[in-house]
Amino acid sequence: xxxxxxxxxxxxxxxxxxxxxxxxxxxxxxxxxxxxxxxxxxxxxxxxxxxxxxxxxxxxxxxxxxxxxxxxxxxxxxxxxxxxxxxxxxxxxxxxxxxxxxxxxxxxxxxxxxxxxxxxxxxxxxxxxxxxxxxxxxxxxxxxxxxxxxxxxxxxxxxxxxxxxxxxxxxxxxxxxxxxxxxxxxxxxxxxxxxxxxxxxxxxxxxxxxxxxxxxxxxxxxxxxxxxxxxxxxx
Ligand SMILES: Nc1nc2c(ncn2[C@@H]2O[C@H](COP(=O)(O)OP(=O)(O)OP(=O)(O)O)[C@@H](O)[C@H]2O)c(=O)[nH]1
Ligand SMILES: [Mg+2]
Numbered sequence: 001x002x003x004x005x006x007x008x009x010x011x012x013x014x015x016x017x018x019x020x021x022x023x024x025x026x027x028x029x030x031x032x033x034x035x036x037x038x039x040x041x042x043x044x045x046x047x048x049x050x051x052x053x054x055x056x057x058x059x060x061x062x063x064x065x066x067x068x069x070x071x072x073x074x075x076x077x078x079x080x081x082x083x084x085x086x087x088x089x090x091x092x093x094x095x096x097x098x099x100x101x102x103x104x105x106x107x108x109x110x111x112x113x114x115x116x117x118x119x120x121x122x123x124x125x126x127x128x129x130x131x132x133x134x135x136x137x138x139x140x141x142x143x144x145x146x147x148x149x150x151x152x153x154x155x156x157x158x159x160x161x162x163x164x165x166x167x168x169x170x171x172x173x174x175x176x177x178x179x180x181x182x183x184x185x186x187x188x189x190x191x192x193x194x195x196x197x198x199x200x201x202x203x204x205x206x207x208x209x210x211x212x213x214x215x216x217x218x219x220x221x222x223x224x225x226x227x228x229x230x231x232x233x234x235x
Contacts, residue, residue, distance in 0.1 A: 004047075004059055004060060005058070005060050005061070006060070006061040006063055007062055007089040007090070007206070008063045008065060008087060008088050008089050008090075009088070009089060009092060009203055010084065010085065010113055011091075011092045011094060012067055012069070012092070012094065012113060013094035013096075013102060013109060014096070014101070014102040014109075015068070016069070016096070017069065017094050017096040017102050018094060018180045019038070019066050019067075019069065020035050020038050021180035022180045023044050023064045023066045024044070025180050025181075027044040027046045029183055031180075031181045032180075038068035038069075039068055040080075041068065041084050042066050043066070044066070045063055046064060046200075047060070047061060048060045048061075048062045048197070048200040050204040050205070051201060058204070060204045062203065064092070065084055067084050085113050088113070088140065089140070089141070089204075090142070090203035091110065091113055092142075093143070093144050093171065095145075095146055095167075096146075096148050097146040097148050097149055097151075097152055097160055097177060106144065106171075107170075110171065114138065114140065138172075139206075140206070141206060142171045142173040143173055143175070143196075143199040144167055144168045144173050144175040144176075145176050146161075146175065146176070146177035147177075147178065147179070148180075149177045149178055150179035161177060164177065174195045175195075176192045
């Protein structure tokens with residue numbers, strides 16, 4: 001069997017928002033039994049059928065790089081994380097719907113990963129300082145995921161989801177809100193599953209188009225002449 005193409009997706013967000021729980025759900029289709037702090041980064045893989053059911057259908061390994069979210073913006077911590085940010089095809093931005101700060105910090109996480117974090121070390125780029133122009137030429141697919149939906153009382157959901165819809169708009173991304181401990185939220189055929197599949201289609205397509213190398217967005221042929229008839233990405 002031919003080796004499958006692999007693509008890399010970063011999973012970013014504050015500590016405790018549920019990144020590891022989400023990755024486990026995406027890759028193992030079940031609740032993560034015993035979550036503990038992620039130190040450094042852990043990687044799991046999901047198999048994705050690009051353009052399923054069409055003549056262009058192709059299977060990809062999606063590597064989900066779950067980057068531990070502890071201790072925000074000290075320069076040394078940032079440079080440690082930076083090693084995970086090279087050669088990426090997409091970013092899943094994860095925030096906790098019960099924690100406003102974790103939503104605001106997504107601006108900082110995305111800027112850090114895309115190497116546009118020009119704020120002085122230790123200063124968060126908050127919603128108020130956010131400038132959409134910083135993303136004007138971004139070609140990396142982004143997906144915003146809100147977790148702990150189960151912990152928001154029914155009476156508060158509208159208010160919370162209206163606020164987070166703006167967030168997805170700022171990132172020009174789709175959003176999914178869910179409970180990471182419940183596989184039902186990603187059940188086959190559900191609108192969440194459709195959004196997810198659309199995101200992974202975009203990410204898979206990007207193996208043939210754009211990568212981030214040391215913070216610069218480049219087209220693959222510019223850094224690696226492709227083997228005839230192959231779209232094997234750079235490893
Ligand atoms: N009720 C509920 N609990 C959740 C949800 N997602 C995550 N949790 C819980 O939140 C806690 C933190 O989850 P993790 O997945 O470890 O968070 P993380 O983002 O990987 O944290 P770091 O590894 O420190 O960066 C765990 O106790 C999870 O069970 C959710 O959607 N609903
Ligand atoms: Mg974790």
